[in-house]
Amino acid sequence: MTSADTKPQDSPYALWQQTVSARYRDQSFVARNRSGVEVDPVYGGLDRHGKEAEMPGQYPYTRGIYPIHYQFQPWMDLQIIGFGLPSQTRERMDLLLEQGGSKGYFDREAYNFIFDMPTSMGYDPDHPGVRGSIGDCGISVCKASDYEVLLAGKDLAKTTVSMVLNAGSPAMLGLYLAAAKRRGFAFDKLGGNLTNYIWDFFGHSGGTNFSPRGSYRLIADIASYCAEHVPLWNPLTISEHNICEAGATNVQAVAYSIAAIIAVNEECVKLGIDPDIVVPRFGFHVRYGENFFEEVAKTRALRRVYAKVNRERFGCKKNSSLQARIHAQTAGSLLTAQQPLNNLVRNAYGALAAVLSGANGMTINAYDEALGLPTEEAVTLSLRTSQIIAEETGAVHVSDPFGGSYYVESLTDDIERRVFEIIADIDDRGGLIACIESGWIKQQVSAAAYQWRQEIESGARTMVGVNKYTTDEPEQFAVFQPDPEAARMAIADVERHRLERDAARCAEALEDLRRAAVEVNEGRAIGSVMANLVGAAEADATLGEMQAILHEVFGRNK
Numbered sequence: 001m002t003s004a005d006t007k008p009q010d011s012p013y014a015l016w017q018q019t020v021s022a023r024y025r026d027q028s029f030v031a032r033n034r035s036g037v038e039v040d041p042v043y044g045g046l047d048r049h050g051k052e053a054e055m056p057g058q059y060p061y062t063r064g065i066y067p068i069h070y071q072f073q074p075w076m077d078l079q080i081i082g083f084g085l086p087s088q089t090r091e092r093m094d095l096l097l098e099q100g101g102s103k104g105y106f107d108r109e110a111y112n113f114i115f116d117m118p119t120s121m122g123y124d125p126d127h128p129g130v131r132g133s134i135g136d137c138g139i140s141v142c143k144a145s146d147y148e149v150l151l152a153g154k155d156l157a158k159t160t161v162s163m164v165l166n167a168g169s170p171a172m173l174g175l176y177l178a179a180a181k182r183r184g185f186a187f188d189k190l191g192g193n194l195t196n197y198i199w200d201f202f203g204h205s206g207g208t209n210f211s212p213r214g215s216y217r218l219i220a221d222i223a224s225y226c227a228e229h230v231p232l233w234n235p236l237t238i239s240e241h242n243i244c245e246a247g248a249t250n251v252q253a254v255a256y257s258i259a260a261i262i263a264v265n266e267e268c269v270k271l272g273i274d275p276d277i278v279v280p281r282f283g284f285h286v287r288y289g290e291n292f293f294e295e296v297a298k299t300r301a302l303r304r305v306y307a308k309v310n311r312e313r314f315g316c317k318k319n320s321s322l323q324a325r326i327h328a329q330t331a332g333s334l335l336t337a338q339q340p341l342n343n344l345v346r347n348a349y350g351a352l353a354a355v356l357s358g359a360n361g362m363t364i365n366a367y368d369e370a371l372g373l374p375t376e377e378a379v380t381l382s383l384r385t386s387q388i389i390a391e392e393t394g395a396v397h398v399s400d401p402f403g404g405s406y407y408v409e410s411l412t413d414d415i416e417r418r419v420f421e422i423i424a425d426i427d428d429r430g431g432l433i434a435c436i437e438s439g440w441i442k443q444q445v446s447a448a449a450y451q452w453r454q455e456i457e458s459g460a461r462t463m464v465g466v467n468k469y470t471t472d473e474p475e476q477f478a479v480f481q482p483d484p485e486a487a488r489m490a491i492a493d494v495e496r497h498r499l500e501r502d503a504a505r506c507a508e509a510l511e512d513l514r515r516a517a518v519e520v521n522e523g524r525a526i527g528s529v530m531a532n533l534v535g536a537a538e539a540d541a542t543l544g545e546m547q548a549i550l551h552e553v554f555g556r557n558k
Helices: 012-024 086-098 117-121 144-150 169-182 212-229 240-245 250-270 275-281 292-313 342-356 376-392 406-428 432-438 440-458 486-500 503-521 528-538 543-554
Strands: 109-114 159-164 191-194 236-239 282-288 325-330 361-363
Touching (some): 086 109, 169 191, 169 528, 212 236, 212 250, 212 275, 212 528, 250 275, 250 292, 275 282, 342 376, 432 440, 503 528
């Protein structure tokens, strides 16, 4: 690292050094490798244009949002958990905790719940036509008491809860907050993340997500409520990962993710909400595992574009409004049923790309997810992958180790330029909502997905074990089998719940929710939908009952 003695006091390095000294006091983050060579936590120099390069923790945060990152606090280890009933998922939670996983920031426990398809879309287990999907690819949750089983004995003030689901997101948060309130936890002590992926770029959700316009109004309501009442909760995680999984290129996925942030911010401004109040708790869910260097560069570009858009377009002044928090997940769509052990290698390289680009949290998929729900062995191996990267590779010793690389810096600049070009195109077409409604976004992603598939089938793009280096030898792998009785038990449980609750109290709470939804949909009383979702959940309303009202008022996607 260049000595501070040769730098003026207002240089990026000198300012970084002042920040580190003030924030971390006398802590030293200098490491030493096996050869005895000292390794500084950050390296600086001149950028490609001959100017002194920005340092980590400095606008526009290309190199990371913290001046010191993993050397002070490693990434959150969030393996995806969820199958069957809450009691069954709890067993997997306990396994990961015993194996050293489920680590949040600063000694918090952290759990990353994925929900089955009915729950994700906001349906109860007894909804017509969903029985075959109950507990199959995630956990079945439909009432506040389910969280009392799932998180029994947990100190929710020291537990980070992440929820991965689609249209059911608003009502699901209501269930969780109601359960926490019953157990006596103050809302301002609760921390967690909500995917809140309640719109639908691609039409793949079959009318179960909300209409684009209704989605953004709902997101503004939830964000406003959380900023006031649940300030440690992250109410929106834009899923760049899902856009990639649908077939988009990395550039498209970053551009559409930023466009989604723009649409949310515009909705907030329209409703009189200062973006600086809600934006600090927005974040991203980003995919890794397809192209190592491009994914490092796209992460750096995403942070840079996010900072510029929020400051230059929306006038955000808080540093936290300019800092993109990123949860990484390896690419599920690239896992293969052929030679599935190869997926261990794919996941490891994807995870390493996420670490070297400065992700804040990480989910490493299980190698056998192409075959079915992950086994305990596969989940443990995913956890071990994260632990080996953290403990054995030395990757945590230096922030933004690719900073200054001719290739990565050039690629970062190129992705930034292309992202802004797509955003300008979206603006010219009337904004993201108009592009979703017209089908333009879906067309763009479908074309990219088709091209990728053609390259795989023609052999122009190699997928090891699929179109090259294949084998005809039969392979036998254990596949996890969820409890076949889970659906029957879930249906019986929700039927019992409805019989035992105070029906009049529940009906009144649902009517309050309906009135609030109408008000919010008309641009008034922002935050009251989320407040009444909590109230309805406290009155024992189910996920599906609350969701039906929200769909009626805010509309469905086409």
